[in-house]
Amino acid sequence: MTALPQTTAKKLGLVIDLDTCVGCQACATSCKEWNTQGYSAPLTDEDTRGADPHGPWLNRIHGYEVEDTTGKDSRVVHFPRSCLHCETPACVTVCPTGASYKRAEDGIVLINPDTCIGCKLCSWACPYGAREYDVQEGVMKKCTLCVDRIYNENFEPEDRQPACVKACPTGARHFGDLGDENSAVSQLVKERGGFDLLPEMGYKPTNKYLPPRAKRDTPQAGIEALPKGDGSAMDRLFKLADRLLSGN
């Protein structure tokens, strides 16, 4: 199933607001948690009590520091990264078994845990580091866009969203159909100048990132500076006190 669908009916994906993400890891642990018991084989861990604990995670929060041109000022940007459900991803086409595929219905890129042979080639083909190999299960893992939640009839309709989106306390993660330009996510991308990661790779990511907004640490129009000290402050306060009295 390695051939990509020509088009997909929907382009489901995430929009992540880098201006709002505080790096709390809620989306990462919620994802780990859901996907340890949800679709696909469970996510396992190595050396849980020892010196080198690690295991596959489908969503990771990076931290970057962006300097301004003077090199003096900077901002920390917390940067969640998971599968972007690309429109033309080589991770799918390189797969020799067909375990990797992109759903024609909604564009979600998935791995079939029953047919994956664990050759890892797809992870080499992904520019975004979204595929992580599970040693104990012997198969590749990646974000499923919570395909087993978003359509899950055992959930209340408002809970039919990815675990990470539901978890995010700041509301920095948005889920929806980026193929529909009227959807809330598409509107958000338009308003906020949502962008693609590594567009030059040609994978056409579905997920979009919203850039951090400009700082507001300079004088703003319309806000008057307060008067300079001229020794008359006490008088001013007395006048204010008098005004209060006359207002009585």
Add this chain to the structure above:
Amino acid sequence: MASEPAVALSPKTWDEIKTTTCYMCACRCGIKVYLKDGTVTYIDGNRDHPVNKGVICGKGAAGIKQHYSPGRLSKPLIRVGERGSGEFREIEWEEALQTATTWLGDVRKSDPKKLAFFTGRDQSQGLTGWWATQFGTPNYAAHGGFCSVNMAAAGLYTFGGSFWEFGEPDWKHTKYFLLFGVAEDHGSNPIKAGLGKLKKRGAKFVSVNPIKTGYSAIADEWVGVRPGTDGLFVGAIIHELLNAGQIDGDYLNRYTNSPWLVIDNKGAADHGLFARDEDGSTLVWDAHKKAPAPTTDHDAARALMGRFTLPDGRTVATSFQLIAERYLAPENAPDAVAERCGVPADTIRRIAAELAHVAFKETVTLDVPWTDFTGRRHDKMIGRPVAMHAMRGISAHANGFQTCRAIHLLQIMLGTIDTPGGFRYKAPFPRPIPPHIKPTGKPDQIWPNEPLPGPPLGFVTGPEDLLLAADGTPQRIDKAYSWDAPIAAHGMMHMVITNAAKRDPYGIDVLFMYMANMSWNSAMNIPDTLKHLTAKDATTGDYVIPKIIYSDAYASEMVHYADLILPDTTYLERWDCISLLDRPISEADGPADSIRQPVVEPERDVRAFQTVLLDLGARLKLPGMTTPEGNARYPGGYPDYIVNHERAPGVGPLAGFRGADGTQSGKGAPNPNQLQAYIENGCHWFYELPDEHKYFKHVNKGYLDWATGFGLIGKPEPIIHQLYCEPLQKFRLAAEGHGAIQPPDGHRARIIEAFDPIPFWYPPFEGDMIDEAAFPMHAVTQRPMAMYHAWGSQNSWLRQILGRNWLYIAKERAHSLGIADGDWVTVTSHHGQIKGQAKLMNGVNPDTVWTWNAIGKRSGTWGLKKDAPEAKQGFLLNHLISELLPEREGGYRFSNSDPVTGQAAWYVLRVRVEKSSVQSNISSPQFPTLKNLGVGQ
């Protein structure tokens, strides 16, 4: 080509979902726990819950791994080897309880205060405090003294509410949010959700913090203040606002003590106290009548400013006159403070102008009529949409109380407290200033086999309320409510071990602790703490602290230093109540409380501590826990107590579903089905106030009447903000020699300085007492969002995220010190030295280094293997922080705390950072590996 494989789109991966309350941190969100075949498989946020409204955080979602941690304890233990050797014997509960009963019973019948009962990160202080009272020891406190009592006390003595988790910004309406020194806070998810809301609305968010990560990273403006100097920054803003007359005079005049008259009679015993009439009423100056009037005279033309002469000839000034004089002084001008606080004067001026602009030109109006306490009807609620919030970046400094008061002063001058867009109270606040509970534990209040006549903790209003022995020395083991820390409203847990080991003021017999890792990350000066815990009396050969009982759920560092271990359940295995009598989870829109229900049964031989405590109480025949016939009053344990205990008639731990039929709220007879009612309601209860009660609660007649009926406050009286804090002045007068109760001479200067009734700034002590040139940098910690103190490291998911810590340092400063990214560096304070690995960054005040808190572990603990990176590369600043200040007058060593409240001054740490000559991949100090006591062994 094969078609797409069929994916199960609607798997039901659980067979049951139970609601309960998270305890991966103290935020106490509502959670849904998914169970499959009796195993916890998934935890997510409960959408109906008032605290988190469905979201969860990084820790909460990893709760499974906490619950199934390899560090869990599994059986009561009694020490058989030396303390710290890890030699324990497993015992049955009966033996454990018998032993504890004997130890405790012996203390109680000789001198109950020789039991020190301290309960750390307790969420059942309603129970534990009451237990201490019934036992008869004043030596009780929870963790507030080392956490954020500065926040609590400064707020409760100023406006009857507080930062911490007892109030919150009006996230819905705020247009300008100023956040001081917060990395995470107790209102973890609410703050994150709130910031998200601000972002959505485009409100401006300014973070004042030496470090620009986490919340500060998404701030619209970052003010990289130098640690300990926020008071200067805030003072300069106040200076600017006063200078421009940009204050809410009406709010000040009506709702604060600004117009109250203060006696100006330097040197006399009444100097600085409020002038009072013969009925004892405080006074204002009626400008029309040109005469004093009682503050209760609402028709008086109150002068906000001015100095007057009373008919009896004494001169007085309004509080506000004194405040204005203080803050208009040139030393509070932006230019005068800019260098010291590390914030450019222009920035201070601009922020002051922005605050004034938003407060006065961008008011928020809600079409909600309300009536104030004077009976005046307001047809709208007009809000000044500036909100502030502060936490440990302010409180963990030795000047935190006064700095926090300054922040409240700023908010109140702008007229923002509990107005739309401002900082809002959460029930049970606002309360009278300060709350009308006095601490108990004076010599005549402690008797063998008798309960205390009142609770150990409370709020003093003058020297007469201090808990002093006849000779003036402290009554409490932690020296709270003594001249060392008169307003230590939450006790001083951080001093207990040191004081007990030094028998200063006296030795104790039993140290009983619950849920506090006092031999590690919640200790200052760990090396000496370990010595104190194992110190022996030279003559008897016994331990100086003879017996230590400890309840923990996990194999923490502290477990090794106790004699009797009472293993607790995990948070998913027990009943709990999050009570309005304790540390509530209320919303600004109304009171709320909640419960924890056991969602799984423990498969280990562990018992819920609260139930154990009630059992011990019954065995000790403590009055509240025993029936007249001498039987256990709460044989059903904690859930029995939660439902049936009444603190006052009709008032119990839970406010919801009271009365025999469960229809009453607040007050009502115990309801036998109360817990079931909570479970059916998602384990929580919330009462939404009507719109006209939601704001101006401190002066809102309707609200005050309701709150009185509900039992939150005693009388429907307004809560007038105390900008000028008279109780402080009373201590000052004593220090100046007035009155019968006098501080020791060595304390006088310190009291006179710190107990200023008007907020002010002074350099935090340690910085003042050591050579700044030798220790030029500040060192602070931050809470990592995905870790809760020490608990997180046993969590196999969370420790992948943060398995060790680094020392972060400003890039340029590191370069000038010859330190490169990844170098191992030594950090030296006047007290000790540690080694850690450096990481360079930009977003940190250049004079500050920092690290994540409580990541460093002692090898062999928490169910981890001995070479875990937490132990081998991780480190704590705690080794560097002395619990005692350098010697002062007469050789006395004060505790490293705020002189007013006794708040532990974790962040008053000056250090020197150098590249280490040894670049091996290991942190120091390293302590001997402990024997692993968790189930993972």
Add this chain to the structure above:
Amino acid sequence: MNPAYSVIFFTTASGAGYGLLALLGLTAPTLGQSASPVFVLVSMIIALGLITAGLLSSTLHLGHPERAWRALSQWKTSWLSREGVAAILTYPFALAFGLTWSGLYPAPDAIAPLGAITAIMSFITVFTTGKIYASLKTIRAWHQPLTVPVYLFFALSSGAALFLALSAIFMRDAGSVSTVAPVTILALALLKFLYWRAIDQATRDRTMGNATGLGPNVRQWEVPHTTKNFVQREMGFVVARRHAKRLRALFFFLLLCAGLLELLAVRMPLVAVLAFGITFLAAWVERWLFFAEGEHVVTLFYGNPQT
């Protein structure tokens, strides 16, 4: 990229095997029946043995070797699948060729066409192997025109060295391969020289800035997790420049030795065994470097400023 020994072994061993197979296939008509059956059998066994060992090692490192057969299904899109198909298709031809040539199944007329087909299949298989790497856009050092030729010439040169060695052992004349072998080595050296020049000169215009969208002045502040994850372990391997330079020099030196020894082998046939050993060593060095110098674009998210 992490230079995993199983993958290095697979590509070098099967490369030599296919090279040898191809040369046997091509030279069979000229050597004709003069080739002794023992030589033919041993050579064929060695060629197929190397190929099989390589293939086995590559399946053993799979998470689910028992599912390896599934890898044959996606030949329409996946070079890895095509490699599998080509490798497997080569076997029947190679076996038939071996049987006829060795005379075990006497069909002299079939030798030349079967040899040719076997050679072509070997070529295709190595080509697909090269393509697996060359098609990965994520690794600039691999995604370029010289990758496939290098793979092909490696197979050929190590196959030729092996051919010479076997001929020497069996004391047979290696015929045209005596000239082909040093020529392939020369060609390989040239290709590899060009390859390295190309990757050294390639503009490394993928930056952390456009990976993260955070502009030119971005740098890593915190890694997502304290310990290394799969992606960092698999894709994050970097070799120090100094180290790479030395290994490149070693590689050329080894090739030079191998080439000279092959020339010498015309006089002293047995040195061809040494020549093969050195060629194989050179292949290991080259292949290790091929991975180690393959900088994956994902490293941009993990602190690498540009690739």
